[in-house]
Amino acid sequence: MIGRLNHIAIAVPDLEAAAGRYRDLLGGHVGDVHILPEHGVRVVFVDTGNTKVELLQALDDSSPIAAFMARNPGGGMHHICFEVSNIAASMEQLLAGGARVLGDGPKIGAHGRPVVFLHPKDFDGTLIELEEVEPELTPA
């Protein structure tokens, strides 16, 4: 079911400072700041060539990552995202196997694609996001 690791998300208290460290100290390929009001976050992507690090900062106290930041004021690794080809089939298989999906099922995620989050207690304390990706165009 799971395909590529799409990204690892790190929640940070100061997005510009974190992006500066990834650019200047680590020499990473750091993108621009994007504001995603419907997700309650500002994000910067660091492109590592094979995958991405997503730096996230809460927009305000109603952000989905606000509770995480209250527990981890200095920031921390927040979730990992795997690509799947069919999110409905993945959900069905996970629920049949006894895993818990957070919320009411797939929503449109930060990349405009359907996503679900799995309960971290079912996966060794790790919050896992599944994102449905467009089928790859296979060269003829």
Add this chain to the structure above:
Amino acid sequence: MIGRLNHIAIAVPDLEAAAGRYRDLLGGHVGDVHILPEHGVRVVFVDTGNTKVELLQALDDSSPIAAFMARNPGGGMHHICFEVSNIAASMEQLLAGGARVLGDGPKIGAHGRPVVFLHPKDFDGTLIELEEVEPELTPA
């Protein structure tokens, strides 16, 4: 400086159970158990095609991840590892920029290559490993 994300490491309380969930529930490409006594861990790699998830279990209470497990008995995301081409040059650049390297400098890591770990307080609560990789053979 940083290149590909080599792996994300997740510390788990029960390696076989965690590997089983990645294989059976998530349908991942899960490898065999490797015991690394010199690193105090047993590991299983999940190959995602573009990178790897490294599941880690402490061998005993003297393991480098024992303190993490005491704080996070259910497990959790432990570190991320970026590839670099020259670890001595990377360390010099990081130290000059004010970042802290853990321990006395590069050691031979779990993959038989030189590694260093950076202080998580310098990178938003995220423990970062740098691993020196062999230079790629460029096709003529």
